[in-house]
Amino acid sequence: LGKNKVAAATASPQGILRDITLPWDDTAPAMQARLSANENPYGPSESVRKAVADAVGFGNRYGHEDAARLIDMIAEKEGVTRDYIMLGPGSTDLLEKTAISLFLKGGNIVSADPSYMSMMNTTRAIGGTWKPVPLTADYAHDLDAMAAAVDSETRLIYVCNPNNPLGSITSAAALKQFCSTVSAKVPVFIDEAYLEFLPDPAANTMVGLVAQGKDVIVARTFSKIHSMAGLRIGYIVAQPERIKSLNSIVRGTMGLCVTSLSGAIASMQDKAFQENSRKLNLECREYLCNELKTLGYPYIPSLTNFVIFPIKSDAQAFQGKLREGGVSVRMFEIDEKPWCRVSMGTMPEMELFTNVLKKITV
Numbered sequence: 001l002g003k004n005k006v007a008a009a010t011a012s013p014q015g016i017l018r019d020i021t022l023p024w025d026d027t028a029p030a031m032q033a034r035l036s037a038n039e040n041p042y043g044p045s046e047s048v049r050k051a052v053a054d055a056v057g058f059g060n061r062y063g064h065e066d067a068a069r070l071i072d073m074i075a076e077k078e079g080v081t082r083d084y085i086m087l088g089p090g091s092t093d094l095l096e097k098t099a100i101s102l103f104l105k106g107g108n109i110v111s112a113d114p115s116y117m118s119m120m121n122t123t124r125a126i127g128g129t130w131k132p133v134p135l136t137a138d139y140a141h142d143l144d145a146m147a148a149a150v151d152s153e154t155r156l157i158y159v160c161n162p163n164n165p166l167g168s169i170t171s172a173a174a175l176k177q178f179c180s181t182v183s184a185k186v187p188v189f190i191d192e193a194y195l196e197f198l199p200d201p202a203a204n205t206m207v208g209l210v211a212q213g214k215d216v217i218v219a220r221t222f223s224k225i226h227s228m229a230g231l232r233i234g235y236i237v238a239q240p241e242r243i244k245s246l247n248s249i250v251r252g253t254m255g256l257c258v259t260s261l262s263g264a265i266a267s268m269q270d271k272a273f274q275e276n277s278r279k280l281n282l283e284c285r286e287y288l289c290n291e292l293k294t295l296g297y298p299y300i301p302s303l304t305n306f307v308i309f310p311i312k313s314d315a316q317a318f319q320g321k322l323r324e325g326g327v328s329v330r331m332f333e334i335d336e337k338p339w340c341r342v343s344m345g346t347m348p349e350m351e352l353f354t355n356v357l358k359k360i361t362v
């Protein structure tokens with residue numbers, strides 16, 4: 001991948017990234033460490049659990065009031081008014097809805113390759129096309145090449161920062177400059193699902209550009225640092241006209257569950273939980289990276305809650321051995337070579353992972 005400038009010439013419309021994980025069996029009882037979906041293993045926090053339990057008692061009503069409260073809290077945190085915010089059952093849902101709103105009549109989406117494929121998959125499924133742009137040799141978005149890829153048919157640019165599945169970041173200063181200029185021509189969608197794992201999230205978010213009136217859409221999720229993946233809640237911050245048009249194709253806050261809304265309200269106030277998750281995540285990542293180094297796996301430096309590294313052997317045999325040891329991971333093929341992406345679990349889970357890894361000889 002380091003030589004992925006080569007991929008620039010050869011990237012197919014399907015891109016160089018493929019998910020080659022064996023069929024999902026994370027619910028199998030033998031799986032002791034679930035390290036395949038970049039979840040946060042420490043929560044939900046006590047305050048979220050209590051709020052969710054309390055909210056069940058109000059489950060006979062729609063969650064409009066909680067949704068309004070949560071939107072106001074998010075608006076205050078992000079420095080905008082409530083008409084800039086839209087909630088969804090997970091940010092994936094908002095990625096998909098945005099794609100549906102823009103690509104039903106065709107057009108293309110420009111994004112990096114490799115990157116998180118949800119939006120590009122939806123785009124292609126409804127008749128749009130994807131223009132993949134290889135990353136730079138140091139795994140950042142190639143912003144000049146992305147700007148150059150925009151044509152009269154481009155309806156959206158998608159940037160995942162930090163980028164999944166690599167864990168790498170693109171410089172905030174460069175990205176701000178890029179968004180400021182290119183958004184005059186075409187909207188830019190910034191997926192910040194892993195932002196809060198960075199040492200300085202405030203310096204890396206693009207949300208300030210939305211407040212400045214730029215046509216930038218920023219997505220965040222409660223699935224990662226808040227440890228609420230199963231509760232399904234996320235949001236976007238975007239220009240009010242975009243929020244209005246998205247709300248016209250979906251049923252506003254009707255699709256949201258009172259338990260998730262109440263949990264998110266509690267979680268936003270629980271700064272200590274987020275801080276602790278960030279700290280534990282860093283400890284586990286440092287431990288894992290040291291082990292990978294000792295074992296001779298050249299991982300990509302990560303600032304997130306996952307690390308990806310190339311493997312030398314057959315991907316399915318490798319994954320099978322991890323599964324036999326009670327560990328699930330995600331396997332990718334990048335440029336036709338196999339890679340393993342492992343999420344940060346608890347320290348005992350990371351120790352289990354490295355112990356099983358040490359025994360793999362396939």
Ligand code: PMP
Pocket residue numbers: 037038089090091092093116160164191193194220221222223229232233234
């Ligand atoms: N964006 C990225 C980059 C992700 O990795 C994920 C989770 N895998 C999501 C968005 C979606 O998260 P959710 O739908 O749980 O909010």
